[in-house]
Amino acid sequence: MFKEKNGVDTTVGHLAQLFRKESPMKIGKMKVGLAVAALLGGALVMQPSRAADSSLVIGSVLDIDKTDPHSATNFATVRGLGLVYGSLIEIGAKNAIKGGLASSWIFGKDGTQLTLNLRKGVKFHDGTAFDAEDAKASLERILDTKTGAAARANIATITSITAKGRQLILKMSIPNAPILAALEGVNMAMLSKEDIAAGRIGGSNKPNGTGPYKFISWEPTQSVKLQANPDYFMGEPNIKNVTIRVIPNEASILSALNAGTIGMGIITDPLIARQVKSNLKTFKTPALAYYVLQFNTKVAPLNDKNVRLAIQCAIDRQELVNTALLGEGQITGPITSPAYRSDASARPCPKQDLARAKEYLTAAGKSSGVSFKTLVTSTGWATSVAMAQNLKAQLAKANITMDLDIVEQATYVPRWLAADFVATLANNGGRVDPDTMYTRYFTSTGNLNKVATYSSSTLDANFVKGKASGKVTERKSAYIAISKELEDNAIWVWLATPYEYRVATKKLRGFSALANGSLLQLRSATLG
């Protein structure tokens, strides 16, 4: 554009001649000034080019924090690696269990044996074929205590694993139908037996899965780049490149969507979700996760059932949803798994009842009021402090003083794990199956029973009953009984489920959001 003459930019030179009466030093300064102005002006005016239609950039506040799928717990890691790894079972539309790398399965007559028939023609990203030996090695890695696998407890009833041709046979210590749902997800990812044997999982090793996208690169705190897998068993995805870019502020994610610099954003803050305008598409699904006021039933004053019931009756859940969650949530009971969802109207005081709250307090000998401290995370989720303050204000009407102990998430987690609280406001993850959701909390041998602070022989019996059958109708009665026992005793006060939001450009078609937050449906989506 600019012709150079004797190394001098002629355009700038011409302008300088206009000021030829000025001293040479002044002309030099002008040149520098003009060059800087041109650079800055050009930078501002020039819009960066839009990404190609076969590429999707997803904005996420959180970065992935590891590449080992078996020990992944961070939402962003589970979401990102979910596009890279495949599992034997998948969760489909309406949270139905469907085949993943296993095309079909059959339970033995007594429910202690599960035979999975593996899909043909599945390949790892490095080109090697996936077979039953890989599946066996993967499950054994999860069961190995040294792995630190997040979902080990869900399949701990497996006593032996046999690879036979295209079949994988699992034997279990007790009848366990929910194990099918437990085989779903990133924490149950199928890895190559060679990678496992060579210790090439996690750390700086490139993930090698069977999923719709190949892992290309990860720049910590910046982005993860994925590329469509041409050998994917459902066919190569239409969106050829997916970049998960870390934009550590949800307002900035929405701005980037409005500016068209990204094609999809992961939003959790209802305040931001409500600002999405009609130029974008919002995929909104009720999450499986739930907000709950957890009690430590071992310490005063919450070791008294009547005090707990008084708190339950003093809370107006709808007000909580309308104010702290800006209307973006659904009231829930203990079980959020869609097929077994608890009936929130069946609990004592389904609506706020201050008179009954007072009666319970009187029965507890605390008619003058009661106070307790609640552990709250300030950074765990967007509405945590607002929810705590709303609950505090509501309980004050029933003469119940809820003092808030607000700490940041990294401090909150160890205290939660040690049950170092009288009460705590928590956002606990849900599952499509209530067995994997609550066995760890409310069975006497559950890993998190120390945190739940409650177990009983009837609960243990109902959880065993729930495992025994593969039919939803037969299992439902067990989970209704579990819900009833938990709510009649106000072991915790279940509040509401939030929504999962995926905000995207209107060009994105064929994508559907799943309640577990997975982005797997991108494999069948198109842009344009």
Added chain:
Amino acid sequence: MRFFHRIATVLTTLFGISIFVFIVLRVIPGDTITSSLGIETGVLTPEQVQSLREYYGIDKPLIGQYLSWITSLLSGDLGFSYSTGAPVWELTKPALLVTTQLALFGTILGVLMGVAIGMFSARKPGSARDFAGQFFGLLALAIPGFVLSTTIVTVMANRFQYFPNGYEYMTPLEDLSMNLQQMLFPSLVLGIAVAAPVMRTTRSALLETVDKDFVRTAYGKGVKPRIVRLRHVLRNSLIPIVTMTGIQFGYLLGGAVIVEKIFALPGMGRQILDAINKREYATVQSSIMVFAILFVTINIVTDWVYRKVDPRIK
């Protein structure tokens, strides 16, 4: 002798910082395991927890952990990030360049704005222009960086569909134009924060110098007022301005966290915050030490600039 005294002071400061950072990180609740696995840590058996403690090197006594880290640091090894599987230096190097560029641009913009407005104000104290200058100073001090950043991002994105920081971050060598676009608004936000104290310092220093004998002499000799203001008054007021600029540059290095977060810049502030949340001890400790070394270096450079500005200072 003076040189050795200075070196000893610097080394003692850095040693103190290393101990302070090490202890503070261990005092705050949680560790790498609970930060990595969250509430799922509860499903681990004690054997699994012990195995992970060994893996992360947090099973050793504290003194052993400190000596191991400081020995590695002295040999140029900043440690290893377990979550990313990369050496800390590989993460720190690009992040340090981002933050340094940001702080440098912010300081340059801040000094240009601050000195210009300070001179503008000091020219007629008590006048409307002085009031306007001081009002800018107060406003710039009062508006929090996150409010200004969010406003700029929202207005530019919604009104002009312009948000270059939504694209992948580019270094100046990869794409200078994109880099300047991505740096412009964050630097401006930081620059405004720097401009306020620099403006106030400039104004006071100029008002103090303008009554000095040598200024009256210069006017008496018939030197043009503009030359007097620039070469005599401003030059002799530079010491407090340089001091303030040095302090602000140091603060910007550490204080750019919010701006880096809102403008999605992968700088040191974000890296350290992220590592604290993950309790990645090596990353936090080594990154802070790099910051500390930089801060100390800036102080030394500021002292050197003093001597250049005023040769009477030894």
